[in-house]
Amino acid sequence: MFRNRKALPSIGILMLLVSAAVVGLNGCEPIPERTNSVRAGEWPEVTQTSKPWTRWWWMGNAVDKENLTWLLEEYEDAGLGGLEIAPIYGAKGFEDRFLEHLSPEWMDMLQHTVAKADSLNMGIDLTQGTGWPFGGPMVSPERAAQRMVVQKYSYTAGQGLDRPLVLEDKRAAGLHHGLHTLMAYQGDTVENLSDKVIDSLNLDWNASGQWELIAIFQAQTGQMVKRAAPGGKGFTLDHYSDEAVNRYLDHFEKAFQQDFPGIRSFYNDSFEVYGSDFTADFFEVFEQKRGYDLRDHLPELFAEEPDDTSARLKSDYRETIHEMLLANFTMPWTEWANSHGKKTKNQAHGSPGNLLDLYAAVDIPEGETFGSSYFPIPGIRRDSADIRNVDPDPIMLKFASSAAHLTGKNLVSTETFTWLGEHFKSAFSQAKPELEQAFLAGVNHMFYHGVTYSPEGVDFPGWLFYASLNLNTHNSLWPHFKGFNAYIQRVQSVLQAGTPDHEIMMYWPVYDVWADPEGLSKMLTVHGIDEWLHPTAFYQQSKMLMDKGFGLDFVSDLMIAGLQIENGQYSAAEGKYHAKVLVIPEAGYMPVSTLENIISLAEKGGTVIFQQVPKDVPGFNDHLSRREAMLSLWQSLAFDSKPYGEEAQKGAGKVILTNNVFEALEGLGLQREPMVDEGLKFVRRDLEGEKYYYLVNHSGSPVDKAIPLRHGSKAVVLMEPEQGKVGKAGMMAGDSESTVRVQLDPGQSLVIHVPDGDPEDIPFWRYRNSSPEIVPVAGPWNLEFADGGPEIPDPVTLEEIKPWTDLDDPAALNFSGQAIYENSFELGQIDAGAKYLLELGQVLESARVWINGKEIGYAFGLPFRLDITGFVREGDNDLRIEVANLMANRVRYLDQNDIVWRNYHEINFVNIDYGPFDASGWDTMPSGIRGPVSIEIHH
Template identity: 55%
Template sequence: MKSLSIQSLLLMFSSIILLFQFSCNTSEENEIVEYETAVDQWPEITKESKPWTRWWWMGSAVDKENIDYLLEEYERVGLGGVEIAPIYGAKGYEDRYLDFLSEEWIAVLNHTVSKASELNMGVDMTLGTGWPFGGPQVRMEHAASKMIVQEYEISEGQRDLEIVQRKRNEREPDAILINVIGTFKNGERKDLHDLRFGNVIENLPEDLEKVQALYFAKTEQKVKRAAPGGEGFTLDHFFKTAVNNYLESFDKAFDNAYPDIRSFYNDSFEVYGADFTADFLVEFEERRGYDLKMMLSELTDNTGDEKSIRVKSDYRETLHELLLENFTENWTAWAKAKGKKTKNQAHGSPGNLLDIYGAVDIPECETFGSSYFPIPGLRRDSADIRNVDPDPIMLKFASSAAHLTGKNLVSCETFTWLGEHFKSSFSQMKPELDQTFLAGINHVFYHGVTYSPQDVQFPGWLFYASLNLTQHNSLWEHFSEFNQYIARTQSVLQSGMPDNELLVYWPVYDVWANPKGMMELISVHHIDRWLHPTEFYKQSKQLMDLGYSVDFISDKMIAESDIKNGEIKTHENANTAKALIIPKVEFMPLETLEDILTLAKNGAKVIFQEKPRDIPGLQDLEEKREKFSTLWNETGLDKNTEVAWGKGKLIFSKNIASSLEKEEIHREGISETGLKFIKRKIGSDKYYFIVNHSANTINRKINFLTQSENAIIMNPLNGKMGLAKSQRDGKYLGVALHLEPGESLIVRTTNQKSEQIAGWGYHAAPISNIEINSDWKITFGPNGGPNLPKEQQMENLEPWTNQGDKDADFYSGRGTYSGSFEFELDQSLNYTLNFSSIHESAKVWINGKYAGQAWSLPYKLDVSEFLIQGKNDIKIEVANLMANHMRYLDINKIPWRNYHEINFVNIDYKPFDASSWDVMPSGLGGKLEIRGFKK
């Protein structure tokens, strides 16, 4: 046998690597894969890395011709997929409505999926219409259910009692009386069924003190914003028979021949008042070990009595288990059997968010409202925002669940009520978007785009609570580069795997111990109650602010974890974590403490902020308490700040950060500067997505915790990359970075080298600063309205609004500034074009060549390759907002709001009216400068 040459061996090795990379690229998109890519390339832009959108089918008034047109438009501007959500329709178009799941509706759905596939786009589908799940296939016995408890005080000498349902109104249906429980003066409780004759209790015992009647009732909630053919009762998510019946109705409608959609989708749990189900009492007793109907007094008590708190916790835990098992896991298994995925919003449900998010293929969170960022020049009018701030820690419940269960994609319903209708710009969207990326989101869904046929004039069909980025929006022709920014960023954030070194235990039993009410909905709108006051939140935020990367872990996830090389591994496809943090906890199950100590015994590092105060629940309380106390005492943490425990270590510390440093679990140096980051690892390399949300420019060396020798800077705005100035400093790699307020960059640390990559062009200290002065001409069109304004001439750069032209004040569309200027070109410099203000997005051509689009703060473009010596021509096309055109419609009382159900509301859910709005500035303003920097 001939020996192989070195070249042959290298060629063979390269082929194996390429084959491996190909196999990774063709694996399922939500499976975490880890391999190295060439440092001179961005990761591949796939349909998953592009942004997707919820696609409102109003009245399901859809047809194949418009489907083709709209999908082609969406693909043209850079959308990667759509999520079909049928809802109520526009009035006057009822003859176009298609009933949900009718043969005609399914035919259009099949056509949609086929057309999307032709365009390399994906399709998801809401499994119902409107929200939540429900419809005409939900019979009354399978509709959302609730518990009613009525109390009767027994007076001295009373011999009988008639139990009568106390109805809120005459329309309330009869509930089923399932139990009557008597409480006696000695405290004993008995079921009084032997004394019942219908609804009358006869021969009341003399020592009877109180009677409680337990009813099984229906919430009567119907599907909200239902589409034609989708009207009906909301599903009982806790009842497996009801869920299976609901799913089988889709099998029947599709004859089990489902189109090639990617996933079925479920919105946030908005099943109001649903706190019971048909077999709840049986399930409760099997799971919790006692009879709930004998604890109705404790269940309905709101005084904070300890026994009451324990019963409530058991009740809420049972609801969680039924929702998880009978709906979420059941639904996901059903979808998987059909080759489909599930995408689910767990928030708002009465359950452990981490476990419910983790039970589906694509966990999805939601941003609602707008955040405050101190970025200079960022518009945030208090009249146009809701009084709610999205919290990135809330978003991390979804990303943590994905990270710890080995799923790669984490989606987000993005920009819900970011601002008042028609007033949201790309520059306002970007900081909010970057904040979701920093929380671990890597699969953005716009909320949303409305199907609007070509024959419906401006403003087209609109949804009452969304961003309304449709083809009628004046920003539409500038949408593509915004989407490219997302696609580049998500291509990185979908690569490799998370690189979070800490796990923080979320004590859901503390949430379930709320003494008030019965069902505890863990919603995004009440984080000030269940999240912000907790030590879990404070410790997590502090660790993140210090430069640590964290994921949140549940009791179930701890139980399913293992140890690999002294680190905690929660799933075969998950990253390993260096330590488990247990913040101050009121209630921790005995089993969880046992699981934590088992992890430590096998090699984990565990840091307790305090000893857990107690165990939850009522069953075998004293026995479990004693075992818990004995187990804790065995650790020796009451007397020692740290103890060896098997192969691992237990640490007792009020200062978690200092204990981490002592254990040589180091933090990133990035956060010391005020910058925010998230990191991914890909082989031995790391990607860092870095954002400056502060008011200050950051221009300094940043310490990256990596063994790599080199750093590549990548700009997701334009796709440019370059070799950073860097130097090793002990365990850190110091990298020179310059980020102005609002900027984001990606840094890849690596030991790979490439001669294809030039040095990064730093724009820190300008050598020259030249203001462009020109006689500006502004022309309008080609589209826009209500009327195209006349051409304007300006000596100074100003908006085209408030210049005395009413047509220009009402105009929404594109206006083009044209001019020329003289320039002294210095070949030793790089140049940027810097705008003071843009309302709202600007495309620039210099000397006939496209130089880029400025749409986010800071408004600047690298124009080094476009400038010439002497005279330079410049053309700047500006797209403004829809607001001024909408103002025109309402001032002139031109009807456009004409929808069934909610019609159209403003950000405060009051009737929408733009007639009192001020004119929104449109165009350019301030200075336009060219700044020169040394190469």
């Protein structure tokens, strides 16, 4: 029989703990005090965190100091700011190099890694275990992930049980299990028989008549750590058990023996603990939290035809599981890490809990992009065969960024490009808009998924993780990686400066999700957003307001309880976060305490917009009287008609009831950013009154217009993040609004800095005009293959530029690597005031350009254009273009020739649909430059 343990803290204690994260207790780092040290016309400083980071797969832990040193130097040179070590399964044939996780030899490699990274000013994060989720050999069966197995019996006086009390689930019966609870029901009479079981057929209980019995067996889920590394195999942890979590943390405490490595953060992957819906003391905790014994209502909870009662019971079940996950795992884990001077980085999605509160309880909330999105950008490739069956939704990322913003944490990370496309077929031009979409959702600390530790001496394609995107030093795009990373660094330096600048907070009615009558455990996964997110008014209103040009964050019930009012605005994170309006979308269920908190905020001066009157209270216990209390509370508001709905003055603030939220916001005078009407998307940061706008054009049409900005200034600075170009914009200045000319072709991005004053030492931005002078770069072209394989094709002279895969040369068809296109062009007298652009046409897939021996930069995304102003001269100009293609053609060659390259333990290697991988039937992917190449002169 399983024994029960102590219960969780009360809801008041949970609120105190979550609130502590807001003010910087429990190690949750608040935004540091900042001064406006950003100079107009200059990019914010390059920092460790403004550079991109990556997950770093240690395959088989087969690492050595020589390769660690070499790889870290390669990574730093490529522009990476840090790595997250994730030990996983290894490659076959290298077993003699495998190191046991946490062994002295492994610890020595970790310490060497940290020391070398520190010398390069790189950071290191560490997955706390191997593979995912948390677990391993230190997790005993009784502390492993648990589930409840429900079996129904009948008992008749004089005859006893209809069958033995044994676990009938054959799979579960083979794992650690036990009878946890036995309940008897006869009409309104309920008896707990858990202590009356003599053996599987006999009860120390005599009762008259016929009874329905429900047995709850506690059983292991049996889930093992996925993709475990040597020394890391074992059961997945019971995240709901404080005892199991503490034992798990103690294991690492002892393993490091007070000599904790100088890592930055411990990391936890998405909650993929499948089937885990129970723990030993669940019923006791439930009774303490919800005020009644759930065991008295098991027939309704597990009713075959769910009704309102079962939905309420399930809501209470889900809320309790959430609180146990928060109080027994997320918070203690963060406190433990902080006690050792480390942070926590966590993906809350996938868990059966309130994502906002779970994200808020760690130091660096992390989202995830999974699959590829559709963008109407002309020329962007998105092959149907290389697409996962789920589209990423940037609104999902806002759960992580909102939690960070409301609790004063500056960094919001993301596991980026998981299964962006099929292996070896994803280019920077496809990755760029996907990442930009994450930036727009509030992410500012991206992690590649990922880079594998791959020794220098391993043949192409190196060691690889089974899920793309794979970027390692063997990748043909690697020499151009630093160009893409420089773009990311510039953008992230802006998005990490200042504080988020949003007008609206949108309440997330999580109780509507928890009241789903179907099933029991409710895992809020990235892959299930069509069920739990997309159909909701919360999602629809959030998307509508963002599409209209408002910035917003999501708030939970606990976050609302911690809000303050300052000068008529909502305030959080000790005054470092502000918003003007709280919007309550249509909500089926809302706690009375939340409505009380909302009205109290209005009394203090806050403005609240309700889309509809709250309909009901969540949960089962005493819900009729709680419903009456909610109704009474709402009826205390006296509404008057307004053009945009009904409005009730409440103290110094107001409560508005309207189905048209946008119309109400306009009626309140809240200003949106009308640039969205031109197809632009944006995110805005505040630097003590100055503003940063990050703009992207993901539409199918170019934008060349004077666009209004909500914030006025004497000057506006344009900052182009791909090459780092800066200049003062053409504009019309005003005190409350500035109108700025913006030129953005589909696929381009731009940073706008609205400074305080007019910096006079910045040159004016050079705009393109509609009728440029065009100088074609005609043939002949010299094409020479640089580095790659399987063999280096012979040099060739081309009469006109074309992809090397158009050559009648099998070596060129199979080649993956870099090749050099060389030519020259002639210009007349240089116009000192003109803008000179190199138009490359179609690039397959990335280009690095030199003119007259000087490096111009990288063209890795649409529209494949570089500003060459200042690099050209009158007369002859030498042009050198290094093009890197994808790995696909060379991998195709390997499979066509039965050359073994995928040979891994465990999952080995799969395609995007998790089937056997085989590239032998692939078509040749075009590689090189198709052009046309020209020089545009904009006088």
